[in-house]
Amino acid sequence: MTRAPVPDQRAALCADPVVSALGAAVHVAKGSDPLAPVTVVAPSAYAALFARRALGGGDGPGGRRGVANVNCTTVDKLLRQLGIPVLSARGQRLVPPHVDLEAIRTTALASRRWLADLVGHPRGLAAIRDAVGELRRCPPPALAALRGRRDRVGDLCRLSEEVRAHLHGRGFADTVDLAEAAQNSAQRGALESLGPVLVLDPGVLAPFERSVLDAVVARTATAPVGTEPPVGTGAPGGTGTPGGRPALTEVRACADPDEEVRAAVRDVVASVDAGVPSWAQAVFHPTGPRYARALHQELAAAGVAANGPETRRLDRSVAGTALLGLLELAASDWARDAVMAWLSTAPIVSGPDRRRVPTSRWDALSSEAGVVSGSAQWAERLKNLGGRHPEQAQQADALAAFVAGLVTSAVVPRGTWQAHATWAVALIDRYLDADPALWPAHELAATEQVRGAVLALGELDAVSDRTDHGAFLRAVRTVLEETGLDTSDLPDGGFGDGVFVAPFGRARGLRFESVVLVGMADAVVPGGVGDDALLPEDVRRLDTSGGLRTRAARLDEQRDDVVGAIGAGTARRVATYPRVDPRTGREQVASRWMATLTGIGTRQRPVDSFAAGILSARPPLSVRELELHDSAHWAAEGRDPTRSPLALSSSRLRIGVGAARARLGQDFTRFDGNVGVGLVSPFLAEAPMSATRLETYAKCPRRFLYDRVLQVSKRTLPEEIWQMEPPERGTLVHSILEEYLLERLAGAPRALPRLLAIAETQFSNAEGRGLVGRPLLWRMDKAAIRRDLERFHEEEGDLEPLAAELEFGSGVEGADPAVTVTLESGLEVRFKGKADRVDRARSGELVVSDYKTGRQTMLSALKKDPVAGGRLLQLPIYAMAAQARFGDSGRSVRARYWLLSQRRVAPCFSLAITDEVRARFLTVLTLIAGAVEAGAFPGAPTEKPGDRQFDACRTCDFDTLCPVTRERQWARKSGAPALAPVLALMNAEVPDGLVGAVVDGFGDAAGMEA
């Protein structure tokens, strides 16, 4: 749908000298008969539409308004109008672009080796297509001269001819055939229906287009009409350049391309406010999607309608993305992350009742099941998950059934392009939930267009004898990437509906009251024009026909486009350029052509930075800018930003501003982890806690808040596991040793073969849960664990096992009561846990062991403090639990960390539990409890207080969650009174007698030597 200017606006358009000249030329061509046919050939479909509207609004002879029987067309359409009847008479039809591309591919595959190699890659195929397209522009003598070369250019010429022959053999004609047919038609005089032909600023044409146009013009005895103001007339609002063309009225240097886009949109909004309708304005940009997308986004945010060459490609539509994703999956091994990424691209439905799949839930479920890839693994691991967690079995079964159905539906058909196209469209229909009630109109249109584009690929059977999935996927991708969304049936977005946004080259033949040209930096306009690897510059220079454009010709074309875009502005002509390239950080200068595009009246004006722009009085482009503008003004007047009218109406903004200010101060606030006294208390009589829970507070209070209170956890995705995660490895080794020890407690002898046999069974279980990582690393891990178990067997010696996994405080059947410690304040702290094993040494001493895997560097801290400042509390607690179970309260007990890995810092860290150790444990426990009760959770690791304190963050899961300024924040706030309990814990002195209480060896009491 297009919008015509309203009558009073038409008047302004018709006053333009170029439009007047066109109207006069049409009336002269019609002579005395107002109904005589006249054809206007415009440089683009936009220009043809513009010409038709301009002529329709003009005044004709005798005061009559409008014209009749004037056909506004383009060179391409004229060629088709003249040539296609001739081709049809020969039994040929013009080859569609996708069929042409496949003909090039199949011919190249059967041609020279380098060509066959190159078309195997999408970019290579596109490069060959472009080269063939350029060679088709050359007249036959020029092509014949190049064909004799014994190099790649000669190969390409021969390929071009072979493609043409291939197409002829299948009933198709290429653009060369069309031009020849059009020329024959023109020479045979089939032009009566055209009437006189007026050519409107055609720009640079291919030689064959030029010759057809020459033939048509010669036979109709008409002449070209320019679209630029007559030389020397100047233009309203500015002066002419030295060449007499309209000059820019203003040049603006902007900070970067984003600021340029905002400046351009701000200019449009200001012009609308000044009374210039949006349809009378245009923004032109360099070729490519970068500026186009940014301009459309900013205009949409500012509520300004825009139109122009469609920047939305079908491959970016929901249907296009979903189809391409599924076609890629069909050729893959069904990796979990790829399947989940595909489910996230579009609303996907499942089953006969077409219910939307719960993507997030299935993502978590498949991750928990440990699925990595492979259709068999999906089935097996989801089934295992259902077995382990019956409450998830139904969802796991549903996901497994969906994936099984998907794998079956996506089996690639063999044979024809038609079969592939039908299959692909059936996949869209089956899985995509295109709901007309919920989807925007452009996505619904895109879905239909994707279906049509894919079905059209069935035509490729005419030029290609067979296909495979790779070729089909490439063809689908190319056609969707190269096809813009057709908006002609949509309610808005047609030419005339809002601001025209287009590359410089599309300005030819158009007129606007105001134009803005963005991207006018020298690095972009003209930018670097590199050499072409397939048709190099020296070859192009040999061609004098104009078919192959030299670098100089391309630069001239680009300059003409820029001049044409400036000339399209009748009153305001503004150019902007970025001073910095944000990708490289390099400074940029204005285009080298700028000097010839400006005149003495051109105003030079820098554009403020974004911050300055927000503070200025310029019209805000969006609600967000308006909010920033108001808030910045409020703060600039020295008032509290949290009390601004805007902040008072938005609690989120108020809290956000408050948080930012609080974090900058010296007080320890709620935004720094000051939760409030007694609000977080883990000391509940009915819910004993683990030792590691309090250890976490001692490592870093904020870590405790995130991990143990808010229960934030990092999810490790199965496909990211290259090697078994250390916690999983620890759990696996613990399971093996627990099973082995339970058998021994039941009377089985001490036996290494049995220990290793148990390990193999546990290895299989871990594999079934997807915990083991890549096969090679898993093999290495298994070998290392076997070695660790052999060493464990040696070190175990003749200890007499009393218990395996001695459980206390958990409340489960058979577990012992919690270990209760009463602090001086009267607070009772109850602990739960599981001691890995309890033994009786030859000396009769009770020995409690906690297995540790990995290197365990942090355990070395025990040598200075038996509880490592609260970071290692397990040994005294486990000792108390063992004493309670075995009635040894009056006898000595030893607790130890037994390190199992070959990489360990020591074989064992062993501690005799004495009254001094108990007192130290109680002191530290009191300090931790006091800090937790005080509600203080600052981000401050305690493991290495001092200069390298925050090194501990590198291995913390919350490193990306904590503010990057955490170190500076701690330095600012550590003197705050509310942090006193935390500092007391950090600075608590270790009594001299306890240094060295922990020894790094088994010791006699355990029956082994260190």
Ligand code: SF4
């Ligand atoms: S990243 Fe550092 S400050 Fe933050 S929770 Fe972890 S250890 Fe504490």
